[in-house]
Amino acid sequence: xxxxxxxxxxxxxxxxxxxxxxxxxxxxxxxxxxxxxxxxxxxxxxxxxxxxxxxxxxxxxxxxxxxxxxxxxxxxxxxxxxxxxxxxxxxxxxxxxxxxxxxxxxxxxxxxxxxxxxxxxxxxxxxxxxxxxxxxxxxxxxxxxxxxxxxxxxxxxxxxxxxxxxxxxxxxxxxxxxxxxxxxxxxxxxxxxxxxxxxxxxxxxxxxxxxxxxxxxxxxxxxxxxxxxxxxxxxxxxxxxxxxxxxxxxxxxxxxxxxxxxxxxxxxxxxxxxxxxxxxxxxxxxxxxxxxxxxxxxxxxxxxxxxxxxxxxxx
Numbered sequence: 001x002x003x004x005x006x007x008x009x010x011x012x013x014x015x016x017x018x019x020x021x022x023x024x025x026x027x028x029x030x031x032x033x034x035x036x037x038x039x040x041x042x043x044x045x046x047x048x049x050x051x052x053x054x055x056x057x058x059x060x061x062x063x064x065x066x067x068x069x070x071x072x073x074x075x076x077x078x079x080x081x082x083x084x085x086x087x088x089x090x091x092x093x094x095x096x097x098x099x100x101x102x103x104x105x106x107x108x109x110x111x112x113x114x115x116x117x118x119x120x121x122x123x124x125x126x127x128x129x130x131x132x133x134x135x136x137x138x139x140x141x142x143x144x145x146x147x148x149x150x151x152x153x154x155x156x157x158x159x160x161x162x163x164x165x166x167x168x169x170x171x172x173x174x175x176x177x178x179x180x181x182x183x184x185x186x187x188x189x190x191x192x193x194x195x196x197x198x199x200x201x202x203x204x205x206x207x208x209x210x211x212x213x214x215x216x217x218x219x220x221x222x223x224x225x226x227x228x229x230x231x232x233x234x235x236x237x238x239x240x241x242x243x244x245x246x247x248x249x250x251x252x253x254x255x256x257x258x259x260x261x262x263x264x265x266x267x268x269x270x271x272x273x274x275x276x277x278x279x280x281x282x283x284x285x286x287x288x289x290x291x292x293x294x295x296x297x298x299x300x301x302x303x304x305x306x307x308x309x310x311x312x313x314x315x
Contacts, residue, residue: 007057008028009027010106012026012072016068017057018055019052019299023296028308031108036085036086036087036114038087038096041078041079041080042108042315044077044315045313046076047073047314050074065118066101074104075098076136078275079093081108097136098139110299117139135274138272141169142273143270145273146272148173148226151248153224153225161214161240161242163236164188164228165201167228168249175283179281179282186220187210211239211240230251231253234254234257244257288301289313297314298313
C-alpha cells in the first residue's frame with residue numbers, strides 16, 4: 001500500500017465518460033470528514049458491472065446523477081481514520097466496509113453515517129474473520145443477491161434456476177438459496193462447471209437448448225428463477241412453467257416479472273451476509289486482484305463478464 005502525503009491522495013477518475021481507457025489515477029486533495037461523516041482509508045475496492053456501465057457514456061451517467069470529473073467504483077473496505085462532529089457510531093481505527101457511488105477506488109472516501117450507497121455512501125463494521133478484500137466485495141453484489149432472493153423467496157422443496165450463477169451476484173445468490181434449503185441449478189459456461197459445483201449449484205450450460213437441459217436435470221420441474229445476466233434464464237423459466245411472481249431479473253426487463261434492485265434490500269441484509277462470511281458459511285470467491293496502477297486492466301477483465309467471482313483493486 002502506498003501511503004498518501006499529508007495533503008494529497010490518489011483517486012481513480014474519468015475526465016470524460018467512456019471505457020477503461022478513460023480511467024486515470026489523479027492526485028487530489030485529501031478529503032475531510034464533516035459533521036455526521038467519517039473518513040475511511042481505503043485498502044481494497046471491489047468492482048461490479050454497474051461501475052463501468054454507469055460511466056460508459058454521458059447519458060447513462062446522468063441517469064445516476066454523475067458528472068465530470070467523475071470517480072470510479074462503489075464497493076470499498078478499509079479503516080476509519082477521521083470522525084466528524086456528532087458521530088458516535090464509529091471511532092478512529094474501526095474496520096468498515098460499504099458502498100459509495102462511483103468514488104470507491106481512492107485512497108480516502110468520506111461517508112455519511114446516515115447515508116445510503118447512492119446518496120452520501122454507507123458504512124458497516126467489518127466482522128472479525130473477514131479480510132478487507134473479501135469485505136470490499138460484499139456491498140453491491142450482496143445487496144443485489146439478497147433483493148433477488150426476497151422476490152422469489154426460496155426454501156426447502158424449491159428447485160431454483162439461477163442464470164449467471166458464477167458472476168459477482170451469482171456466487172452470493174447460489175449460496176444464499178442453498179442456505180435457505182433450496183436445490184440450485186446454475187447456468188454458466190462449460191468452463192465454469194467446477195466453480196459452480198463448489199458453490200453448491202448443479203451446473204448447466206447456457207444458450208440454445210437451455211430448457212431441454214434443465215428439464216433433463218430436473219424432471220420434476222423448476223419452482224423459482226433468478227436471472228442475474230439478462231433475460232434468457234427468465235424466459236426459459238417461464239417456458240418451464242415457473243409463475244412470473246417467482247421469477248426475477250437484475251439486468252433485464254420483462255413485462256410481468258419483478259426486477260430486483262440492491263437498493264431495496266431489507267435492512268440488515270448486508271450485515272447478515274458479512275456474518276455468514278465471518279462464520280465460514282458463505283464463500284466470497286476473489287477471482288483476481290490488481291494494484292490500483294492497473295485499474296484499466298482490472299476493468300477490462302471484469303467487463304468481459306467471464307470471471308468466476310469478484311475482481312478487487314488493492315490500494
